[in-house]
Amino acid sequence: MTELKPENGDIILYKNRFSGFFGTELDDVLKRRGTKYLIVTGCTTSVCVESTVRDAMFRDYSCVLLADCMGEPIGSDLPRSNHEASLLTMQMLFGWVSNSEEFVKSLRLKQTPVTETVP
Numbered sequence: 001m002t003e004l005k006p007e008n009g010d011i012i013l014y015k016n017r018f019s020g021f022f023g024t025e026l027d028d029v030l031k032r033r034g035t036k037y038l039i040v041t042g043c044t045t046s047v048c049v050e051s052t053v054r055d056a057m058f059r060d061y062s063c064v065l066l067a068d069c070m071g072e073p074i075g076s077d078l079p080r081s082n083h084e085a086s087l088l089t090m091q092m093l094f095g096w097v098s099n100s101e102e103f104v105k106s107l108r109l110k111q112t113p114v115t116e117t118v119p
Contacts (some may be wrong), residue, residue, distance in 0.1 A: 003020030018051035027059055039103070040095070041069035046082035053094050066103055095108050 006012055013024045022027050030038075038061050042049040047069050052064050065087065072083030091097040098106075 018048050019055045020048075020052040021055040021059065022051075030061070035061070037064065039063075040065045042070055043072070045070045045072040046086040047075060050086045050090060053090050057094045063090075064103065065090055065095055065097045066100045067097050068099045070100075 011029055013020070013026055013029070015024050015026075017023055038056055040049060040053055040056075040063050042052070049065070049109070053065065056063050067083075067087055070083070072081055072086070075082045087097050
């Protein structure tokens with residue numbers, strides 16, 4: 001998976017708890033960069049992703065979760081999954097939920113200059 005390999009200049013942080021904020025320098029790194037918005041992907045939606053998003057909200061970050069860029073092994077064979085339940089909770093209380101295709105599409109639209117015709 002060379003496409004996921006860190007590139008020169010990438011910041012690498014190691015976490016040892018569910019939240020990416022707990023016991024790491026993530027908050028300091030983001031604050032130094034003036035970051036306000038986080039695009040969230042990850043493993044185990046109902047545990048690590050949800051813990052990180054909750055901690056982000058407590059630190060005043062706004063999160064967009066890309067539902068198709070995270071997964072949930074717990075209960076994945078059940079009719080209603082923890083993944084869906086966690087996304088609903090996070091959508092209602094902690095951020096916004098989208099999918100990668102719609103998110104990339106919205107970024108492209110934002111980059112397209114708007115021209116106005118003045119009569």
